[in-house]
Amino acid sequence: MTSTNDVNQRQAIELWGGLEATVNRVRDQYFSQMDQNGHAGRLSDLDRFAALGIKALRYPVLWELIAPDGLDKADWSWPDERLPALRDLGVQPIVGLVHHGSGPRHTSLVDDNFAEGLAEYAGAVAQRYPWVEYYTPVNEPCTTARFCALYGLWYPHARDDLSFLRALMNQCKGVVLSMRAIRKVNPDAKLVQTDDLGKTYSTPELGEWADFYNERRWLAWDLLCGMVGPEHALWDYFIGSGISAEELQWFRDNSCPPDIVGVNYYITSERWLDHRGERYPKQYVGVHGFADIEAARALATPTPGVGPLLQEAWERYSLPLAVTEAHIDANREDQLRWLMEVWQAAQDVQRAGADMRAVTVWALLGSFDWNCLVTECRGYYESGAFDLRGPEPRPTAVVRLMRELASGRTPSHPVLQGQGWWRRPGRFLCPPVATSTSIAALPGERRGAQHTVQPILISGATGTLGSAFARICAERHLAVHVLNRQEMDIADPASVEAAIRRYKPWAIVNAGGYVRVHDAEKDSSRCLRENAHGPVVLAVACARHNIRLLSFSSDLVFDGSKGSAYVESDPVSPLNVYGQSKAEAERRVLGVNPDALMVRTSAFFGPWDRHNFVTLALQALGEGRSFSAAEDLVVSPTYVPDLVQACLDLMIDGESGIWHLSNGEAVSWAGLAQRACALAGIPDKRLQLLPSSALEFSAAQPRFSALGSERGRMLPALDDALERYLKAVAEEQQRGAMQPGAAQAAHYGSN
Known part of the structure; x- marks a missing residue:
């Protein structure tokens, strides 16, 4: 993995991989992606992953799975076999400890002891695998807090701002304490802190809502960087919701900036808010009466994608960046187009001076039931680099593209010549909105330049x-x-x-x-x-x-x-x-x-x-x-x-x-x-x-x-x-x- 911080001597962007490993709790039922995708019992996947040309793999050693009944009863047999195998294959594991989870049954995201419990587990992981260098103790703290404690979808199913902020801060405190425990064992350990990074656009009537959402998206990174003080745009939101100044001061006194800011980006990451709820399908209209819909489904001018968001993150933190999840649930050619667009955006941002390290192809084995936010087991499957609908994981065209990107070859699949659905006229679910919001156009080479397309x-x-x-x-x-x-x-x-x-x-x-x-x-x-x-x-x-x-x-x-x-x-x-x-x-x-x-x-x-x-x-x-x-x-x-x-x-x-x-x-x-x-x-x-x-x-x-x-x-x-x-x-x-x-x-x- 790239180690230099010299933005003037930039190495090539690396290709990373990711395994969808969510273990989320819905009431008293746990939903494990690794049980559904079969990786829990299929060691041969590691050979498949290494053959893709990836330098690193986001890999789960999850608290809920390894030590559900306490560290004294932990079963390390699974990571004992797999982490050394990855190392022997030349793939750096980025170890995840909680992935959209809420911990074992005895805790939750709003439990005051969550952070200390996670840190104890993190220290045990580091003691057992002292050679592991990269960690993501908690994946997407802000997103998980929203799903668990603001929207009530996952355990503990709260629906208020205080619970959301409490869940967010407990996860971020868990990250700080976990990295402290890990670095006692391995002082060189590095934090790859991930979260969904999108942007919200709106009609003028909902400008304040959009501004609020656009500040809220940074909160996990802001807390870890010690940036939340009285001058912060959402300080009053914290205090007004019931969080004390002393609790926020703890993060300023114990800052733990990420070594790499990990940006997760999906088609759902960028939103459009419209006060005219009657224009939209009912499922997009919330309790406040306005529509909240994917920007791609509403805006006449497509957003430019992840590039400007990465630039915003670079300007805000001046820390190394990586796209840590890049995936779309779509037909195969659009999966290829999405990955290619993200890769090109990362290159653009790097050329503009940002310390851009990697792009991660997410859900190498695909994922299950994210169309219902994994609140039920419906069996809905979206394939990734491999398709699981057969006796063995079957490599798809994404594998070919990954190998081309990893080796520096020019991607060659003819379907890359077309535009993804998020840029095509037929994408709208309602009459398209012409917005005066400043949305930069894509670079010319990605706007559908005139060239012969093979049919x-x-x-x-x-x-x-x-x-x-x-x-x-x-x-x-x-x-x-x-x-x-x-x-x-x-x-x-x-x-x-x-x-x-x-x-x-x-x-x-x-x-x-x-x-x-x-x-x-x-x-x-x-x-x-x-x-x-x-x-x-x-x-x-x-x-x-x-x-x-x-x-x-x-x-x-x-x-x-x-x-x-x-x-x-x-x-x-x-x-x-x-x-x-x-x-x-x-x-x-x-x-x-x-x-x-x-x-x-x-x-x-x-x-x-x-x-x-x-x-x-x-x-x-x-x-x-x-x-x-x-x-x-x-x-x-x-x-x-x-x-x-x-x-x-x-x-x-x-x-x-x-x-x-x-x-x-x-x-x-x-x-x-x-x-x-x-x-x-x-x-x-x-x-x-x-x-x-x-x-x-x-x-x-x-x-x-x-x-x-x-x-x-x-x-x-x-x-x-x-x-x-x-x-x-x-x-x-x-x-x-x-x-x-x-x-x-x-x-x-x-x-």
């Missing part, structure tokens, strides 16, 4: 998948060209070559093909041309030009004899011509281009075309007409928007080979209709449950072709997908925008 080419312009890819790529600001057969005939090598020369894509999505399963029995030559020969032509061209290829296969490559869900490695044995065409495509495409991504899926339904099974069933039954469905054919339904989103992420990550993507559940076609009716509130009395033999299909059908996966379950559960489908259909109907798609009803939604 994704999508074949199958008129089909369900092709139109869905076009729509979602536009939403995600991924450059795209959707081509019909006249523009690119995938079975014609010359046509494919011409399209590649013209558009210079970085990826091609084969979203077209022959979809009429039963007609294929009499039209096998055309089916094989479009479903087998065409994908091979694409695969050859993509291999030659080093272009990513995504193509689609089907559950119909299986004969149904397994009797349980098929996984990727199961042998294929198609029963019909359509399935044979897909099986041949898999074999030949991956034979000539092993880097291609081949996605098997089934039973499409979605909100943007009228000709899928779920839409047809609900329409007929909702109008009181009868509808027939097979009760003996079991499939895995797939919600098209979920499929497209996951495919784009996997493609951006550089995944290859066969993947099974569906919304997971094995259900008959009749059962799917019943499930959709139940969620839509439509009677299913006129639903006719028939054996498949009664439906007179031309092509033989596998009785059980449900798809499981040995690589990872990437799509949400079926009921969740159906609920979102119904909501999306209602929105489409309100806009009058539902358009016919490819006629796929002949096989009840199979691709």
Whole structure:
């Protein structure tokens, strides 16, 4: 880690990593991120982290986990194994002792003995690991105090200013006493003090609120630096809330300035306050009647990001800086864009003269349930550098970007050419606000300078998948060209070559093909041309030009004899011509281009075309007409928007080979209709449950072709997908925008 304080001889900004390790208490229940992300029992993660090129890792040795019943009963086996392993791997641990926690059950943030108890624990950690140099005794004291003692979300669930300030001061006192105890063992120990650093903007009517919030954000660092005296902007707030001058004087007499000011920055860090609460969704309007919303969702002029905030911190403290958390819950390309924007901002601040040490990629394993501020275990997962939705943590495109940044290489992923959602026109949740507040523009190179952007080419312009890819790529600001057969005939090598020369894509999505399963029995030559020969032509061209290829296969490559869900490695044995065409495509495409991504899926339904099974069933039954469905054919339904989103992420990550993507559940076609009716509130009395033999299909059908996966379950559960489908259909109907798609009803939604 960088050690010089000479701002004139600046070393390169380092890349650090962070492990989401929150152990917060909600009433009498503890929520541990490490239990959810599996790191508690997976030592192999440390090798993965070291391979990223990081110099340091924010790492938990948490009071609540190691010594929940007192130091005499502490269990050190976990850090005994892991901290030396990190050292041996050349990664400096930045040891955290409390991470959004409130300590073991016998204490809390408003307990007068909290600080002394934490310091005793900190001293024991230092005695056991005297070689550890960097510590964060308490992560985000100000933010944690707000959640625990002002908003009442976490234990002890207080909701008043005095409790907030008491919790804040107890944590900061704990930091001071902890560093004192640590430095008795290791005089060279250094404090990396983290907190969320944002900024609040407002209408003139709420200027005083904004000013207050903008002063409050500094309080933890101000206390540690001994800066809170009668001259401080919030002195009267402390005294008026019930904090004594003597308590504040203690921090002036016992200052403990951070060796590194750690700035945590999220899309939620910058806020907009608006007295016109009626303009905004209800969830953003608080008890005071005004709206408090992410600035990115309201301001017509985007804020410039973390750069000016880092500059403010440098000017306020003149202490070394690091971005100690940089993460966004977003699609993969926006995760990359967010990290790149933060990295460039840190470089700008360093060039302007600040002592900028590092940028930390946060939540290397992702995080759970932060969309409800970890007040419940809902299972909501947002991936990080690794994606945990598989048997082992899977490296994402963030890993590639981290290695490029760590080694000084120029980041090369084509999706970095687009703008993040926080800078795009579609980000608003209400009419955008033009503010007179001074908001500096981004440097020119990050404002979307004019340059050629490599697109994704999508074949199958008129089909369900092709139109869905076009729509979602536009939403995600991924450059795209959707081509019909006249523009690119995938079975014609010359046509494919011409399209590649013209558009210079970085990826091609084969979203077209022959979809009429039963007609294929009499039209096998055309089916094989479009479903087998065409994908091979694409695969050859993509291999030659080093272009990513995504193509689609089907559950119909299986004969149904397994009797349980098929996984990727199961042998294929198609029963019909359509399935044979897909099986041949898999074999030949991956034979000539092993880097291609081949996605098997089934039973499409979605909100943007009228000709899928779920839409047809609900329409007929909702109008009181009868509808027939097979009760003996079991499939895995797939919600098209979920499929497209996951495919784009996997493609951006550089995944290859066969993947099974569906919304997971094995259900008959009749059962799917019943499930959709139940969620839509439509009677299913006129639903006719028939054996498949009664439906007179031309092509033989596998009785059980449900798809499981040995690589990872990437799509949400079926009921969740159906609920979102119904909501999306209602929105489409309100806009009058539902358009016919490819006629796929002949096989009840199979691709």
